[in-house]
Amino acid sequence: MSGSNVGHASNVPVPDGHVENLPQELLDGDEESDAVSADSEPSVVTLSSEPVRVVVEARAHGWRVDHYLSRLFPNYSRALFQRALEQKSVVLNGLAVKAARRLRVNDVLDVRLPELPDSSLPPEDIPIDVLFEDEHLVVLNKPANMITHPGKGHYRGTLAGALQFHFNQLSNVAGQLRPGIVHRLDKDTSGVIVIAKNNQVHCRLSEQFEQRTTVKEYRAIVWGEVAKDRGIIDTHVRINSKIREKMQVCEAEGNARQAVTHFEVAERFRGFTFVHLKPKTGRTHQLRLHMSHLGHSIVADELYGGGKCLRIADVDGSVVQAERETLLSRKAESAAKKSGFESVVDTFDDVLIRRQALHAFRLSFKHPGSGIPMTFEAPLAADFQATLEALRRHSAD
DSSP, X not given: OOOOOOSOTTSEEETTEEEESOOHHHHTTOOOSSBOOOSOOOOOOOOOSSOEEEEEOGGGTTOBHHHHHHHHOTTSOHHHHHHHHHTTSEEETXXXXXXXXBOOTTOEEEEOOOOOOOOOOOOOOOOOOEEEEOSSEEEEEEOSXXXXXXXXXXXXXXXXXXXXXHOSOOXXXXXXXXXXXXXXXXXXXXXXXXXXXXXXXXXXXXXXHHTTOSEEEEEEEEESOOSSSEEEEEEEEEEOSSOTTSEEEEOSOTTOEEEEEEEEEEEEETTEEEEEEEESSOOTTHHHHHHHHTTOOBTTOGGGTSOSOEEHHHHOHHHHHHHHHHHHHTSOHHHHTSTTHHHHHXXXXXXXXXXXXXXXXXXXXXXXXXXXXXXXXXXXXXXXHHHHHHHHHHHHO
């Protein structure tokens, strides 16, 4: 295990710039762009009416002012920033400007925004698997089938709600619905996730995600036998033009963003491959999209062509029959004729895994307090491990 003494508390990294003169309540508390996903969106920052200074970084050169600010502070709409510019609540280099004004590197924006309405998240008594904890941060093994934070109609059963129950202090710079959330894992992705206990820690961790100094390693089971032992998938991606919940590979133009994934084959089975994945960028659904693009969708990833689940019959139909026969042999023939028993056999559940076979196995970063390098590993979830074992048995036959 190991952590990072990065930057100054007064310079808070955000998706496309850095913020100075933050209100004190933000300096005492948190963010992911890679930092909130492996999968990721810009961090959500809730500001008070105190003035905030934003210094424009190189990546935002040429952007419209209103577009830049709405990306930087997603809690606020683009229309709100347009009104704020008209009312001179936002000024550029000390001057009032129009929303369509194009930014240059090192431009200075002074922003004054109202507080958002209180929308505190109720705590939920949900068990969590703690891998490491100190006064600065917590590292967890997130289970599959758990949303990281509320959104789009999903407000209960989230990791954020569980965090509110188990910890008295969490960062809040990412908004009240994302307490402590520095980065995000998809609902059905299990594995390592780091949580910040205060805003200084959050910002320093976020900076590492933004600068891509963190190292993330995933494990996945994919359809088909991957030919190359290792390789790099380097594409541009954007939101799918027909299905908004999905990403797609595209040309390097417009709002496309580069996505890079390193892969290495760990084991090959009959019709399947166990792979190690290292994302070098943190785009939404990056690993899922890239494996689909490679022609080897992640098992049980329905959105990207991996099917709804993986059954024993998909691996070897004879195994299912053997299991059914074993079940029947445990009962006398007369018992098998009794009402209800036949239905148990007929509905024999041969499903190995019901969610995408993707696991965040390892996360490395520098401790935000000590600067010591830290590495954490999360053991494979039971359904993932059972699937691997079934594939090994089948391939050994």
